[in-house]
Amino acid sequence: MLQSGRRIVLASRSPRRKQLLAGAGYDVSVNAVDADESWPPGPLASALEVICQRKIAHAAPFDLPTVAADTVVVVDAMRFGKPADAQEARRFLEALSGREHAVMTGFCVRLRDREVASVVTTRVRFRALTSGEIERYIATGEPFDKAGGYGIQGEGGALVETIVGSYTNVVGLPLSEVRAAVEGLATRAQA
Numbered sequence: 001m002l003q004s005g006r007r008i009v010l011a012s013r014s015p016r017r018k019q020l021l022a023g024a025g026y027d028v029s030v031n032a033v034d035a036d037e038s039w040p041p042g043p044l045a046s047a048l049e050v051i052c053q054r055k056i057a058h059a060a061p062f063d064l065p066t067v068a069a070d071t072v073v074v075v076d077a078m079r080f081g082k083p084a085d086a087q088e089a090r091r092f093l094e095a096l097s098g099r100e101h102a103v104m105t106g107f108c109v110r111l112r113d114r115e116v117a118s119v120v121t122t123r124v125r126f127r128a129l130t131s132g133e134i135e136r137y138i139a140t141g142e143p144f145d146k147a148g149g150y151g152i153q154g155e156g157g158a159l160v161e162t163i164v165g166s167y168t169n170v171v172g173l174p175l176s177e178v179r180a181a182v183e184g185l186a187t188r189a190q191a
Contacts, residue, residue, distance in 0.1 A: 006025065006026055006027065007026070007027045007029065007064050008021060008026040008027070008028055008029070008064060008065045008066070008067060008182065009028075009029050009030075009031050009059060009064050009065070009066040009067070010028050010029070010030050010031070010032075010066075010067050010068075011031055011032065011033050011055050011056050011058070011059035011066055011067065011068040012030070012032060012055070012067075012068060012069060013030065013032040014069075014172055014173075016151075016153065016171050016172045016173070017067075017069060017172050017173045018030060020168055020171060020172070020173050020175050021067070021173070021175075021178075024175055024179060029064075031059045031066070033055055033058035033059050033068075034058075035051075035054040035055040035057070035058050036051075036054050037051055037054070037055075037070070039051070039079070044072070044074065044079070044104065045104065045106070045119040047106075048070055048072065048104060048105070048106025048119050049106045049108065049117045049118070049119060051070045051106060052068045052069060052070055052106045052107055052108035052117060053068075053108050053115075053117060055068035055069075055070070055108070056068040056108045056110050056115070059110075062110050062111055062112050062113075063112070064111070065109060065110070065111045065182045065185060065186060066109065066110045066111070067107065067108070067109050067173075067178060067182070068107065068108045069105055069106065069107040069108070069172065069173050069178075070105070070106050070107075071103065071104065071105040071106075071147040071169075071172050072103075072104050072105075072147055072148075073092070073096070073101055073102070073103055073104075073147050073148030073149075074101060074102045074103075074104060075095055075096060075099060075100075075101040075102070076095075078095070080092045080095070080096075080147060080148045080149065081147055082144065082145055082146060082147055082149075083143055083144060083149045086138050088149070089138050089143040089144065089149040090134055090135075090138060092143070092148055092149035092150075093129060093134045093137065093138070093143070093149055093150065093159075094129075094134065096126045096148065096149075096150070096159075097126055097127075097128055097129040097134070098126060098127065098128035098129070099125065099126060100123055100124065100125040100126075101123075101124055101125075101126070101148070102121050102122070102123060102124075103121070103122045103123075103124055103147070103148065103169060103170045104119055104120070104121045105119065105120050105169050105172065105173060105174055106118070106119045107119075107120070107173065107174065107177070107178055107181070109178060109181040109182055109185060110185075111182075111185040111186065111189055112189060114185050114188060114189070116181040116184065116185060118177060118181070120165070120166055120169045120174035120177050121165065121169075122163060122164065122165030122166050122167075122169045122170050122174075123163070123164040123165055124152070124160055124162070124163050124164075124170060125160070125161045125162045125163075126159050126160060126161060127159065127160070127161040129159060133159075137150070137155060137156065137159065140154075140155050142154050142155055142156055143156070146172075147172075151171075152167070152170045152171060153171050
């Protein structure tokens with residue numbers, strides 16, 4: 001059972017991931033790492049797990065549960081990470097307009113010598129956007145540090161028509177699944 005204030009390490013600079021974990025009652029320490037985030041060959045889900053495992057490998061020691069994650073938006077077999085500039089953000093938002101896409105977050109949780117890695121997928125559908133709406137949204141500055149170029153928890157939430165699956169996954173961390181992994185590893189470590 002989760003105890004409020006339980007300590008955890010986050011191997012990420014994402015303020016949204018930290019906020020999600022803190023909101024779930026964890027006392028979060030950030031140990032952001034610069035790991036290789038290049039895409040390995042193979043299926044997308046496997047690649048996300050590999051990237052998370054690279055991130056977590058640099059976050060040792062593992063005396064506390066340590067979490068790493070990576071999120072990508074996928075539409076028509078195209079991967080959208082964080083847009084580099086307004087032109088790329090525009091391209092992402094135009095591609096997502098009026099369509100369904102997948103938000104995939106790979107995560108890895110490690111405690112001592114045990115590790116759990118998984119990928120959670122959420123289906124999101126955007127309403128049809130006008131070019132003016134896209135330009136106004138880009139002008140907010142919100143798209144630039146978010147996979148797919150939008151933040152569902154901010155002004156980007158108005159772009160979303162429907163969501164099927166984990167809302168926190170779209171924010172950047174599938175909290176229910178991560179919590180289950182953390183608690184499972186903690187229970188096994190105490191046994």
